[in-house]
Amino acid sequence: MSVIEMKLEREVAAETIKIQARKVQVHYGTNHALKDVDVDILSKNVTAFIGPSGCGKSTFLRCLNRMNDTVASAKVSGSILLDGADIYDPRVDPVQLRAKVGMVFQKPNPFPKSIYDNVAYGPKIHGLTRSKAELDEVVESCLRKAALWNEVKDRLQSPGTGLSGGQQQRLCIARAIATSPEVLLMDEPCSALDPIATAQVEELIDELRSQFSVVIVTHSMQQAARVSQRTAFFHLGHLVEYGETGTIFTNPKDPRTESYITGRIG
Amino acid sequence: MSIGLLSLILLALATAGYLVARTRAVASAGGDARRLHSLPAFHGRLTAMSVLVPAAVILILWLIFEGFAIRGAALSQLKPSDVPDGSTMDLIMSDVGRIADGLNQLEARGTELAPLLASPDALAAALKDVGVAQGGAPTPDTILAAQASREALRTSRIGLSIVTLAAAVAGLVLVLRRITPEFRARNATEALSMWLLIGASLIAVGTTLGIVLSLLSETLHFFRLYDFRDFFFNLTWNPKFTGGSDLGIWPLIWGTIYVSAIALAVAVPIGLFSAVYLAEYASKRTRAYVKPLIEILAGIPTIVYGLFALVTVGPLLRDWISIPMGIGNSSSSVMTAGLVMGIMVIPFVSSLSDDIINAVPQSLRDGSLGLGATPSETIRQVVLPAALPGIVGAILLAASRAIGETMIVVLGAGAAAQLSLNPFEAMTTVTVKIVSQLTGDTEFNSPETLVAFALGLTLFTLTLCLNIVALIIVRKYREQYE
Amino acid sequence: MTDMTDHPLLMPDARTKARNAAERRFRAYGLTAITLALAALVWLLVSIFSAGLPAFKQTFITFPVTLDAATLDKSGKLDPVEMAKVTTIGYGKLIDKAFAAEIEAKGIAHEVKPKELGDMISEQAGASLRDMVLANPALVGQTIQFQALANGRIDGYFKGRVTMETASRDKNTSPEKLALADKLRDAGVIAVKLNPGFLTMSDASDKRPEAAGLGVAILGSLYMVVIVLCLALPIGVAASVYLEEFAPKNTFTDIIEVNIANLAAVPSIVYGILGLAIFINFAGLPQSAPIVGGLVLTLMTLPRIIIPTRAALKAVPPSIRDAALGVGASKLQTVTHHVLPLAAPGILTGTIIGLAQALGESAPLLLIGMVAFVKDFPGLPPQGLFDPAAALPVQIYNWTQRGDPGFVERASGAIIVLLVFLVVMNAAAIYLRRKYERRW
Structure with missing residues (x-):
């Protein structure tokens, strides 16, 4: 368990609460998908959500930038505060919210446009840049942050769909950080990737921590242990346990967490 | 023999063939159908199909091309001088068709045809009586042509009956003679069915071909009468x-x-x-x-x-x-x-x-x-x-x-x-x-x-x-x- | 973007407001488009129904007619051949006389010239009376209560198509006649009643729209749809089975496939040209005959049956085929015993929809002579398939080309009949699909 030990020693940055969720419930039609979830997500931290399939971890992630609004049958209650403002307040425009809380999806989903246009899409729709030169700069810096620049700088105009799976996912990350979000949500970002691409993306996540707070949903406990500072374990729509990653993995309080980590459920 | 009667005879032959073949197949295996390679029904089906398919194909093709022969027979009785000024061979031919039609109706009523054929005027009156519309009045030549086309039709129908029935009987006998316990009737039926299926899908290709060929040939005909440059470049x-x-x-x-x-x-x-x-x-x-x-x-x-x-x-x-x-x-x-x-x-x-x-x-x-x-x-x-x-x-x-x-x-x-x-x-x-x-x-x-x-x-x-x-x-x- | 005032989330900026306005406009465009499309549908149906419904009612004039033996049966022997020599005009005169007598008997004052009184009755009346008497010679000498069709203009007056004003400019009628018609209605001689004849009578000439009916057209359309069903369904299913289950994947089958997809999109009038060139000119089949119409529509419908049939076959899961093949069934047995029965609902639905399209098709039928004026009913099949007949959609076209405005009403009425048939067929298809459709 050397990874876990390394983790234990990694210092946890001085925290401020970025997102505060209280009594969050989600219903899909008659299906009660999420029950009374309370979580505080800290800034400049990687928070991992783990749990068996269908436990509600992705559902909760999609609550954080109101992507559940696009599912007609979904009903969300409870409160989720971003920097103290309730994101479900009727005055909040989900469009503005999602610029601050970006999202990366399970399957790489580059638009059928050029690499450049994929990254420039967010800044363009939100009107973040004033000139072409400024936009070029944003695109380059985001691609650099996503560790993709060197691989694509000569073919920015070729279609994003032509990249390899790992490159596509890094392109999607570049696209997500181009709107300078404050929180980056990642929904199993490595599940469609091979081990080498996964390692690259994980490395990237660790670097992104310096600027954003990152929330990652993952199936892989090793991955949660490798990249996150805090971990939340979901089971059957409940948040079972939430705490520092090291503690969760070495000394879980709840027997269900222990069963999951040791491979007896899930 | 009319087409309807002919079709009925063919159907009867096919049904009989089906029943006979089944019985024969069972009998050939000494009454134990398990000894047969194929179920008795397959022997029956194969026989019925061998009776119907070739006969039906001949029937359809014959009917399609019959019109040609009949037209040719009628045309051979007509001289260029039969076409009056301001008329065309097509118009005369449709007159011939109407006369032939009228003669058939008169015959069906039991009218004596010989005196009518001799006198165009009497024929015209008789035709009017049965309600056949007339283009031009019948002339001796058009009457001859009408008779020739009726004759050709009669001959053609007799020939058709003989040929299709012969094909049907041949199919029946050929299959019945081959029935043994080892005969692979199922495989033969399926091979034949496959050809029918292929034939059905070829109808789609045939339709396209028919469209293209009929359009092309008549268009070429048109361009022989009218300059294609005028067609494509004239603005009126x-x-x-x-x-x-x-x-x-x-x-x-x-x-x-x-x-x-x-x-x-x-x-x-x-x-x-x-x-x-x-x-x-x-x-x-x-x-x-x-x-x-x-x-x-x-x-x-x-x-x-x-x-x-x-x-x-x-x-x-x-x-x-x-x-x-x-x-x-x-x-x-x-x-x-x-x-x-x-x-x-x-x-x-x-x-x-x-x-x-x-x-x-x-x-x-x-x-x-x-x-x-x-x-x-x-x-x-x-x-x-x-x-x-x-x-x-x-x-x-x-x-x-x-x-x-x-x-x-x-x-x-x-x-x-x-x-x-x-x-x-x-x-x-x-x-x-x-x-x-x-x-x-x-x-x-x-x-x-x-x-x-x-x-x-x-x-x-x-x-x-x-x-x-x-x-x-x-x-x-x-x-x-x- | 980086200026973090108190709660920027709660205060939408100008740009977001503009973007949300654009969003609302975009949705409004979508709603407008749907509204326009549905409004067009409603407009179309309302316009057809309001013009067509009156065709199902007709103005009748009922009065006693004495069937005078001296005029109708001069020989006095009730010999049908002798009696047939009295023409429609002879009967017409009898009717006119009886009508004038009836007006006098009821004591109705009017300003119509005595000679023109008969114009109020349809020219068809003489023919109907003659048919009635010839069918039943015993009527001669009796006085019967005769129900005659009113002239199209009188009929139009009661349906609101003709007014006093238009009548004064119309040489076929006059305001005096319309005034008389009003009085006759009050006297119970003229009445507007349901008109079953619209569905059973045959077409009538240009001058008498009131007598025109759809009988021949309905029968002709029925003949053609039956021909299409008998030919297109087996051939279509056979072709689909071959292409979907047996055909090897090669250039040849590829050509057949592209060809079928393309045939489904060939303009229907091209099939009319094909029918004219092949069936009429080449094979010598008669013009205006249901057999030719049926064959042309069969060729047109084939690809439209093959495409849904193949989709239905494709939807049967391969596991079913594997199961049948696994117990030693041949490929053909697998298809006929298992795949076809499972695909049957889909095939039937596709066939019914294809037939409905064939029923409504008019352009190709125009070219094979089905616009001709056909008064006589075609005989019974199979010989009747070669008799001249009309077809519903072509009959509608035919009526739109007539001068008398009464025919527009008839054409719209015929459309209602056609739409009723189509609705029934499509409802059957939807019912079949709902009832038997299975999802794998």
Whole structure:
């Protein structure tokens, strides 16, 4: 368990609460998908959500930038505060919210446009840049942050769909950080990737921590242990346990967490 | 022997063959059907098929080509001098056909034919009596020709009966003789069935061939009578049945394009926006009701739209727009036909576009929405560009539909062939002229009639190109997301 | 973007407001488009129904007619051949006389010239009375209560198509006649009743729209649809089975496939040209005959049946085929015993929709001579398939080309009949699909 030990020693940055969720419930039609979830997500931290399939971890992630609004049958209650403002307040425009809380999806989903246009899409729709030169700069810096620049700088105009799976996912990350979000949500970002691409993306996540707070949903406990500072374990729509990653993995309080980590459920 | 009786005999033979073969098969195995390679029913089926299939093929082919022989027999009795001035061999031949028909009816009534055949006047009176319409009065030569054609028909039918029955019996005997316990009747039946299936799929190819060949041959016939340069480069369309017509295609092409363009200008925005709304915004319930309602528009026969153009839309446009604005006084106009056709084409654009928009993966929408794009930004900048090839295909199919549409333009666009820009004037299209040149009593030897085939070929080629391009685009598009 | 005032989330900026307005506009465009499409549908149906419904009612004039033996049966022997020599005009005169007598008997004052009184009755009346008497010679000498069709203009007056004003400009009628018609209605001689004849009578000439009916057209359409069903369904299913289950994947089958897809999109009028060239000119089949119409529509419908049939076959999961092949059934047995029965609902639905399209098709039928004026009913099949007949959609077209405005009403009425048939067929298809459709 050397990874876990390394983790234990990694210092946890001085925290401020970025997102505060209280009594969050989600219903899909008659299906009660999420029950009374309370979580505080800290800034400049990687928070991992783990749990068996269908436990509600992705559902909760999609609550954080109101992507559940696009599912007609979904009903969300409870409160989720971003920097103290309730994101479900009727005055909040989900469009503005999602610029601050970006999202990366399970399957790489580059638009059928050029690499450049994929990254420039967010800044363009939100009107973040004033000139072409400024936009070029944003695109380059985001691609650099996503560790993709060197691989694509000569073919920015070729279609994003032509990249390899790992490159596509890094392109999607570049696209997500181009709107300078404050929180980056990642929904199993490595599940469609091979081990080498996964390692690259994980490395990237660790670097992104310096600027954003990152929330990652993952199936892989090793991955949660490798990249996150805090971990939340979901089971059957409940948040079972939430705490520092090291503690969760070495000394879980709840027997269900222990069963999951040791491979007896899930 | 009449065709009906012949068919009945063939069916009876087949049934008998089925029963006999079954019994024989069981008997050949000593009454134990388990010793047979194939079930007794297969022996029966094979026999029935061997009786019916060759006989039916012969019957059909014979009937198709019989007309030739009969016409030839009648023609051999006619001399060029039998054709009076101002008439044609075709007209004389239709007289011959009517006389032969009348003679058959007279014979059926039991009238003595010999005195009538001797006297054209008596025959004319007798024919009038049985209610046979007459073109020209019968002449000795046309009577001879009519008799010859009746004779040829009689001979042909006797020959047909003999040949088909022989084929049927031959099939029956051949199969019955081969029945043994080891005979692989099932395999033989299936091989034969396979040929029938292949034959059925070849009918589609045959149809295309028939279309292309009949259009091509009559078009060539037309170009022998009328210079193709005039057809393609003359800008006037003015057929006169006395000869000396101008048959330039451009006024018709222009009308066709103008009407179709207006139709698309109506249908594309309405169809596309409807499709986008239904696919992206509408609730499941709304969609379940509205989509079939819009598709009703595609199920309504075109004659209904034609009448709608003629009695409702045309007069409305004339009384409220063209006369007050002084830009026309005709109720049939390019605008009338175009508007109504546009309504008809809406579902062709909306349904296909809706399917295509739905085929765009949800992950692309999530990607865009997750970046904070509004739904309409997502649609305009991600969904529609991704669906574009498919939508173009849908629009091309709609265009091909509009170009080939007949009844709406026949009733709504008018008949005046002209090159004009005013959409409130009556203009005409390729399809309208095909109808007007080919309806009524037609003779297939004047350029005024034959031009319809050249128009048909133009229309066929035009729509074929549009269809193929559209099909390729749509198919490519589907593969992209499968 | 980086300026973090108190709660920027709660205060939408100008740009977001503009973007949301654009969003609302975009949705409004979509709603407008759908509204326009549905409004067009409603407009179309309302316009057709309001013009067509009156066709199902007709104005009848009922009065006693004495069937005078001296005029109708001069020989006095009730010999049908002799009696047939009295023409329709002879009967017409009898009717006119009886009508004038009836008006006098009721004591109705009017300003119509005595000679023109008969114009109020349809020219068809003489023919109907003659048919009635010839069918039943015993009527001669009796006085019967005769129900005659009113002239189209009188009929139009009661349906609101003709007014006093238009009548004064119309040489076929006059305001005096309309005034008389009003009085006759009050006297119970004229009445507007349901008109079953619209569905059963044959077409009538240009001058008597009131007598025109759809009988021949309905029968002709029925013949053609039956021909299409008998030919297109077996051939279509056979072709689909071959292409979907047996055909090897090679250039040849590829050509057949592209060809079928293209045939489904060939303009229908091209099939008319094909029918004219092949069936009429080449094979010598008669013009205007249901057999030719049926064959042309069969060729047109084939691809439209093959495409849904193949989709239905494709929807049957391969596991079913594997199961049948696994117990030693041959490929053909697998298809006929298992795949076809499972695909049957889809095939039937596609066939019914294809037949409905064939029923409504008019353009190709124009070219094979089905616009001809056909007064006589075609005989019974199979010989009747070669007799001249009309077809519903072509009959509608035919009526739109007539001068008398009464025919527009008839054409719209005929469309209602056609639409009723189509609705029934499509409803059957939807019912079949709902009831038997299975999802794998």
